[in-house]
Amino acid sequence: MWVRLERRPEASRLMSYVSPLIAIVLMLIGGLLLFTALGKDPLEGFIVFFINPISDSYGVSELFLKATPLMLIAIGLAVGFRANVWNIGAEGQLIVGAVAASAVALYFYEAQGAHVLILMVIAGAIGGMLWAAIPAFLKTRFDTNEILVSLMLVYVAQLLVSWLVHGPMMDPDGFNFPQSRLFEESALLPILFEGTRLNLAFGFAVSALLVGYIFMFRSFAGFQMQVAGYAKDAARYAGFSAKRMIWIGLLSGGAMAGLAGMSEVAGPMGQITGHVSNNYGFAAIIVAFVARLNPVGIFFASLLMALLYLGGEQAQQYLALPSSISNVFQGMLLMFLLGSDVFINYRVRWREAVA
Amino acid sequence: METSILGSILFATIVAGTPLIIVALGQLIAEKAGVLNLGAEGMMAMGAIAAFAVTLHSGNPWLGVLAGMLAGVAMSFIFAVVVLTLMGNQVASGLALSILGVGLSAFIGKPYESEILPTVSAIRIPLLADLPVIGNALFNQQALVYFSWALFAGMVWFLYRSRAGLVLRAIGESPSAAHSIGFPVIRIRYLATLFGGAMAGIGGAFLSVFYTPLWVEGMVSGRGWIAIALVVFATWRPFRVLVGAYLFGGVMVAQLFVQGSDLDINIPSQLLSALPYLATIIVLVIISRDRNTVRLNAPVSLGQPYRPEA
Numbered sequence: 192m193w194v195r196l197e198r199r200p201e202a203s204r205l206m207s208y209v210s211p212l213i214a215i216v217l218m219l220i221g222g223l224l225l226f227t228a229l230g231k232d233p234l235e236g237f238i239v240f241f242i243n244p245i246s247d248s249y250g251v252s253e254l255f256l257k258a259t260p261l262m263l264i265a266i267g268l269a270v271g272f273r274a275n276v277w278n279i280g281a282e283g284q285l286i287v288g289a290v291a292a293s294a295v296a297l298y299f300y301e302a303q304g305a306h307v308l309i310l311m312v313i314a315g316a317i318g319g320m321l322w323a324a325i326p327a328f329l330k331t332r333f334d335t336n337e338i339l340v341s342l343m344l345v346y347v348a349q350l351l352v353s354w355l356v357h358g359p360m361m362d363p364d365g366f367n368f369p370q371s372r373l374f375e376e377s378a379l380l381p382i383l384f385e386g387t388r389l390n391l392a393f394g395f396a397v398s399a400l401l402v403g404y405i406f407m408f409r410s411f412a413g414f415q416m417q418v419a420g421y422a423k424d425a426a427r428y429a430g431f432s433a434k435r436m437i438w439i440g441l442l443s444g445g446a447m448a449g450l451a452g453m454s455e456v457a458g459p460m461g462q463i464t465g466h467v468s469n470n471y472g473f474a475a476i477i478v479a480f481v482a483r484l485n486p487v488g489i490f491f492a493s494l495l496m497a498l499l500y501l502g503g504e505q506a507q508q509y510l511a512l513p514s515s516i517s518n519v520f521q522g523m524l525l526m527f528l529l530g531s532d533v534f535i536n537y538r539v540r541w542r543e544a545v546a
Numbered sequence: 547m548e549t550s551i552l553g554s555i556l557f558a559t560i561v562a563g564t565p566l567i568i569v570a571l572g573q574l575i576a577e578k579a580g581v582l583n584l585g586a587e588g589m590m591a592m593g594a595i596a597a598f599a600v601t602l603h604s605g606n607p608w609l610g611v612l613a614g615m616l617a618g619v620a621m622s623f624i625f626a627v628v629v630l631t632l633m634g635n636q637v638a639s640g641l642a643l644s645i646l647g648v649g650l651s652a653f654i655g656k657p658y659e660s661e662i663l664p665t666v667s668a669i670r671i672p673l674l675a676d677l678p679v680i681g682n683a684l685f686n687q688q689a690l691v692y693f694s695w696a697l698f699a700g701m702v703w704f705l706y707r708s709r710a711g712l713v714l715r716a717i718g719e720s721p722s723a724a725h726s727i728g729f730p731v732i733r734i735r736y737l738a739t740l741f742g743g744a745m746a747g748i749g750g751a752f753l754s755v756f757y758t759p760l761w762v763e764g765m766v767s768g769r770g771w772i773a774i775a776l777v778v779f780a781t782w783r784p785f786r787v788l789v790g791a792y793l794f795g796g797v798m799v800a801q802l803f804v805q806g807s808d809l810d811i812n813i814p815s816q817l818l819s820a821l822p823y824l825a826t827i828i829v830l831v832i833i834s835r836d837r838n839t840v841r842l843n844a845p846v847s848l849g850q851p852y853r854p855e856a
Contacts, residue, residue: 343768476641532632
């Protein structure tokens with residue numbers, strides 16, 4: 192070995208911001224190799240993947256639209272992740288939030304008035320919280336691993352929505368397609384800019400980032416959770432309630448994921464189908480990590496992740512590649528990030544020749 | 547020859563439990579060395595598609611299994627570099643591996659979605675297979691089913707009867723003590739992690755080459771996570787992994803028998819499909835209800851990064 196890792200006297204603040212950039216560069220190199228291996232011109236691939244989606248104002252609005260659920264979920268998850276509460280099941284919480292919001296929309300079918308949307312927002316958030324309350328309850332009451340429980344509930348939620356759109360929620364005039372009726376105007380979020388699909392949910396997302404920022408850096412509960420994340424024993428010694436943190440961590444993630452689900456069915460989808468989520472719940476985990484659990488970072492990381500989604504769609508259309516190439520990029524990004532985080536606590540030293 | 551209902555339920559249960567046994571036993575070895583790899587789902591998915599593609603092109607299912615195993619090893623190697631050499635967070639890295647593996651397998655597998663493999667015939671053990679009820683279920687199975695039993699037996703011997711197994715467990719309990727006696731902690735953790743990856747790859751290969759036998763995106767459908775839960779449920783003991791895997795296998799096949807039966811039961815198929823996941827949650831609650839059960843049995847250094855100083 193020519194190099195060795197030497198522990199830094201203290202963690203490098205600089206590197207904690209540089210390492211996501213290293214990871215992005217490595218991801219791009221990985222993409223380069225991938226395109227080459229697939230026999231595609233890498234330059235053309237990069238233009239299709241990273242430039243074309245945002246080459247006009249509509250494309251940019253789509254970028255913000257895609258980033259919206261990611262911002263919502265990631266900020267909710269970051270609250271818990273800071274205290275080492277690992278909610279991995281945001282995907283399921285999103286689905287249940289979407290289901291609850293859709294139930295309201297379909298119940299008030301043909302009703303007019305703002306109360307429909309307001310109730311949908313509340314139902315979405317509560318739906319997500321209820322789904323997240325299951326791992327929270329089991330963790331606090333029985334010390335059951337919240338990673339595995341929240342993840343198992345993702346599969347249950349997928350089956351739940353599948354059952355609903357094949358049964359109680361199916362469009363009665365829909366020729367047996369597994370999807371609901373199209374929602375009425377009163378159950379759709381208002382569009383922010385004429386001619387785009389970007390809707391009020393983006394406003395929710397920015398507000399959530401602000402609230403998240405205040406909670407994390409300006410509230411005592413946020414401080415407690417930060418302490419617990421760094422030093423569990425110190426937090427216990429100080430008398431901070433671990434159970435309360437677990438509840439806050441999971442419920443905030445659940446509420447935001449549920450709201451994201453609501454904003455999908457009341458936004459670009461306009462109905463509920465069996466494919467209500469596009470892996471947003473998992474992509475948001477990557478966002479939270481790349482962003483260092485920081486609200487400002489989440490804003491930008493969500494845009495990056497949204498670009499990967501749009502790039503995947505473009506690659507499918509113009510390069511005849513499966514759209515799951517998005518997930519490959521996302522997975523690479525997180526893996527590279529976790530690897531390059533070594534530079535936060537260690538530095539590379541060239542090994543001197545042994546005399 | 548008449549096969550009883552009981553016999554065919556037993557047969558299907560064993561088949562459904564087999565990938566869980568193989569994957570969970572592989573994870574058990576890694577965890578005994580102190581490495582928590584939550585990437586089993588992704589490694590299985592990669593194993594499944596690699597095995598499927600190679601079997602389809604070569605016509606030889608055993609080359610397929612080998613490819614699946616190598617895919618699992620390659621995936622676990624990425625994980626090992628990140629968590630063992632670069633000391634990354636094990637929980638996050640395992641999760642990343644799952645996301646990467648599921649995404650990459652869907653990407654690679656797209657052209658294979660409409661292909662079907664010929665069924666691989668079972669290996670019938672003469673005389674024993676003629677036993678009533680259990681004969682067919684136990685002794686007329688795919689080779690990998692016998693492999694899962696051999697793996698179990700080998701693992702019990704390795705962990706509790708061999709010196710190497712003792713070293714492995716020592717490293718999981720106290721890496722610094724093991725290091726100071728002179729054992730290469732990192733190297734052994736690498737090997738244990740790669741072994742876990744190999745088994746996850748074989749488990750995935752079993753699904754796509756022998757069980758279904760076709761490739762569908764997301765076909766692992768949580769089995770990797772269930773296998774990880776199984777190791778906790780088994781409190782890190784091979785025999786309980788075996789029992790637990792068949793328990794889950796039974797839950798998984800229950801829906802097929804309810805739907806296929808003449809009984810007029812009006813249960814949504816989705817509810818039945820949800821049973822394995824709900825069962826996983828329930829067993830996790832049961833096992834963790836007494837805090838000491840998990841705490842006393844889990845390898846002490848599980849999930850903790852270790853770097854020998856000097």
